[in-house]
Amino acid sequence: MIGAGGGGPHTLRHLFDGTTTVADSGLTGPIDIPDEKPVGTPKDLRSRWDRLRASATGTVRGLPRVARLTWQTSRPMTIVTVLVTVVAGLMPTVTAYAAKLLMDAVVAALQGRGGTGTIVWLATVQFGLFTVTAVTGALTNVCQQLMQEKMVLTIRHRVMAHASRMHLSFFEGSRSYDLLRQADQEAPTRPLGMMSSALGLMKTSITFASMIALLFSVSPLLAVVALLAPIPAFVAESRYGARGFALTVLGSPIRRRMEYLASLVTTDTYAKEVKLFGLGNHLVDRFRQLGKVYYERQRKLVGTRNAVGASWGLLTTFTGSAIALYISLEVVGGTLTLGDLALYTAAAAGVQAAVAGLFIGFTGMYENNLYLDTLYTFLGTEPEITTPPQPRPMPDPVRGHIEFDHVSFRYPGASDPALDDVSFEIQPGETVAVVGRNGAGKSTLVKLLCRLYDPTAGTIRLDGADIREFDPAELRARISAMFQDYVTYQATAAENIGLGDLDRIEDRDRVEEAARRSGAAERIERLARGYDSPLGRWFDDGVSLSGGEWQKIALARAFMRDAPLLVLDEPTAALDAQAEHELFTRLHELSRGRTTLYISHRFSTVRQAGRILVLDNGKLAEFGAHSELMAAGGGYADLFTLQASAYLG
Numbered sequence: 001m002i003g004a005g006g007g008g009p010h011t012l013r014h015l016f017d018g019t020t021t022v023a024d025s026g027l028t029g030p031i032d033i034p035d036e037k038p039v040g041t042p043k044d045l046r047s048r049w050d051r052l053r054a055s056a057t058g059t060v061r062g063l064p065r066v067a068r069l070t071w072q073t074s075r076p077m078t079i080v081t082v083l084v085t086v087v088a089g090l091m092p093t094v095t096a097y098a099a100k101l102l103m104d105a106v107v108a109a110l111q112g113r114g115g116t117g118t119i120v121w122l123a124t125v126q127f128g129l130f131t132v133t134a135v136t137g138a139l140t141n142v143c144q145q146l147m148q149e150k151m152v153l154t155i156r157h158r159v160m161a162h163a164s165r166m167h168l169s170f171f172e173g174s175r176s177y178d179l180l181r182q183a184d185q186e187a188p189t190r191p192l193g194m195m196s197s198a199l200g201l202m203k204t205s206i207t208f209a210s211m212i213a214l215l216f217s218v219s220p221l222l223a224v225v226a227l228l229a230p231i232p233a234f235v236a237e238s239r240y241g242a243r244g245f246a247l248t249v250l251g252s253p254i255r256r257r258m259e260y261l262a263s264l265v266t267t268d269t270y271a272k273e274v275k276l277f278g279l280g281n282h283l284v285d286r287f288r289q290l291g292k293v294y295y296e297r298q299r300k301l302v303g304t305r306n307a308v309g310a311s312w313g314l315l316t317t318f319t320g321s322a323i324a325l326y327i328s329l330e331v332v333g334g335t336l337t338l339g340d341l342a343l344y345t346a347a348a349a350g351v352q353a354a355v356a357g358l359f360i361g362f363t364g365m366y367e368n369n370l371y372l373d374t375l376y377t378f379l380g381t382e383p384e385i386t387t388p389p390q391p392r393p394m395p396d397p398v399r400g401h402i403e404f405d406h407v408s409f410r411y412p413g414a415s416d417p418a419l420d421d422v423s424f425e426i427q428p429g430e431t432v433a434v435v436g437r438n439g440a441g442k443s444t445l446v447k448l449l450c451r452l453y454d455p456t457a458g459t460i461r462l463d464g465a466d467i468r469e470f471d472p473a474e475l476r477a478r479i480s481a482m483f484q485d486y487v488t489y490q491a492t493a494a495e496n497i498g499l500g501d502l503d504r505i506e507d508r509d510r511v512e513e514a515a516r517r518s519g520a521a522e523r524i525e526r527l528a529r530g531y532d533s534p535l536g537r538w539f540d541d542g543v544s545l546s547g548g549e550w551q552k553i554a555l556a557r558a559f560m561r562d563a564p565l566l567v568l569d570e571p572t573a574a575l576d577a578q579a580e581h582e583l584f585t586r587l588h589e590l591s592r593g594r595t596t597l598y599i600s601h602r603f604s605t606v607r608q609a610g611r612i613l614v615l616d617n618g619k620l621a622e623f624g625a626h627s628e629l630m631a632a633g634g635g636y637a638d639l640f641t642l643q644a645s646a647y648l649g
């Protein structure tokens with residue numbers, strides 16, 4: 001069962017499914033987590049054969065796309081590599097034949113039937129052959145290393161380019177994210193691995209065929225015997241080699257959990273909690289125990305594989321020795337020459353190596369092909385949110401009228417909708433606060449407005465047009481947004497802010513203005529190198545900012561654009577009371593002429609909005625001015641009173 005799972009993307013998905021469905025975390029519970037079973041281990045010969053055939057066709061089918069990729073990466077190097085491979089494949093046979101001729105010439109000279117001239121000539125030929133072997137070996141190494149470098153760059157570039165086109169749900173889904181990670185980390189080295197396995201296969205096939213042909217010309221019996229001798233070793237290799245491979249590909253769940261435990265203890269972001277809760281010893285001990293079980297499993301597999309392999313190998317050695325004895329006797333009897341004996345000895349070793357090579361080449365190709373399937377599955381995934389064929393031009397200027405018309409949204413795989421039949425309108429230039437309990441759907445509403453997701457039902461309109469009719473990039477360019485989980489870039493203060501409007505990242509006046517708007521300017525000016533100070537710990541002299549200071553930087557990034565829509569998801573969560581007050585004072589000014597939407601849990605800031613939109617469990621519960629909602633005495637009034645009473649004691 002070379003193909004533990006057969007070929008094709010379906011099986012591939014099955015193989016990798018295991019990496020995401022983690023039942024036991026490994027932090028507590030039983031240590032002996034069972035290994036995932038290789039997909040259906042066939043018992044009878046027929047299904048074994050079927051599976052072998054399926055995986056063979058699957059693997060071979062993967063070859064043309066890799067050949068295309070190699071060809072595109074470098075034509076001259078591909079040609080050289082193929083030529084060198086053909087030569088290298090023929091070399092063992094030619095060398096063996098030359099050795100036979102030399103041996104026969106020596107015997108002839110000994111018997112007085114020939115001179116030393118032939119011997120010198122043949123020895124020179126042999127020297128030439130050894131030189132060619134060495135040169136082809138070196139050439140193969142050079143070509144492979146250069147191709148490897150070039151191909152990794154080419155593929156990573158393609159993966160990055162494709163990833164940047166993908167929609168948000170692709171990154172938020174654990175399976176698709178796994179696919180991306182594997183495509184980025186594993187796949188780049190695989191095409192060349194596949195190519196060198198294929199070339200190795202070609203080389204050994206040539207050696208194999210030419211050796212057999214040569215032997216056949218000397219003695220058909222020898223050819224048959226040389227063909228049959230390595231079969232036991234081949235059977236053993238294919239059974240146990242494939243099992244080891246299947247286990248590697250499936251990845252033992254224990255190993256995955258061990259890696260997680262190790263990351264908890266060795267990663268900076270976890271260090272604080274690990275120390276605070278005194279988790280270190282527990283985690284290290286769990287790692288040790290899991291490691292013990294893991295080692296036991298490996299020991300069994302390695303032990304069985306090698307013991308069985310060695311016994312079958314012994315059988316091959318025995319067969320080989322018996323044949324050598326038979327030929328020796330034939331030589332003595334005068335039926336074969338001494339050269340034939342030398343030829344057989346070289347050929348037997350050559351054929352055996354070729355059979356092993358064929359097997360290694362094939363398993364290599366099979367394994368690499370599985371990873372390549374991940375790469376091609378990823379590259380074949382089309383983004384869900386795309387530019388329409390004929391996008392509607394953005395209104396100029398955008399007035400900022402927003403309408404949610406019976407909008408519902410359910411996250412992929414979720415059972416409940418995050419937004420349920422929500423309808424409302426926001427007038428141009430209006431400032432609206434969105435409130436609601438945790439999980440009510442506030443961030444989801446903002447993500448839909450930025451078209452990071454499309455509604456499952458209903459329509460969102462901007463200035464009267466369905467936002468799906470616009471080019472998403474154009475739409476987003478009209479929105480200044482800050483999300484709850486903003487990014488802290490390992491870059492200078494100016495770059496951190498300038499990234500909000502890439503075209504003006506070098507415009508220092510603009511960057512400083514954005515920093516003033518968010519309240520970040522004062523802190524940045526106090527830094528040793530001002531706006532050129534590196535932020536974050538990746539730099540030796542990087543400045544560590546506090547949570548609130550980072551938030552001001554993220555806000556400044558949003559303020560880089562003069563966009564007609566301003567969307568802020570909890571902009572003041574990390575700010576102190578004074579900074580919050582100052583921000584909202586400025587926001588009044590900043591939001592003039594723009595439609596502003598902000599999410600907040602702080603009612604002191606919420607009440608300053610023109611109108612307040614209250615979400616409850618994905619539904620629109622209330623929508624109106626603070627005074628109206630207070631007068632209505634609904635959920636908003638209750639929550640407001642609750643928070644206010646806490647302040648007033």
Ligand SMILES: Nc1ncnc2c1ncn2[C@@H]1O[C@H](COP(=O)(O)OP(=O)(O)OP(=O)(O)O)[C@@H](O)[C@H]1O
Pocket residue numbers: 172411412414418436437438439440441442443444445484
């Ligand atoms: N990427 C996601 N995939 C699946 N479900 C999600 C995802 N993001 C949010 N949800 C779910 O959708 C619901 C609404 O989430 P949302 O983030 O919009 O809430 P929120 O009102 O912003 O909450 P909070 O006040 O805690 O920020 C929640 O029940 C959450 O579990």
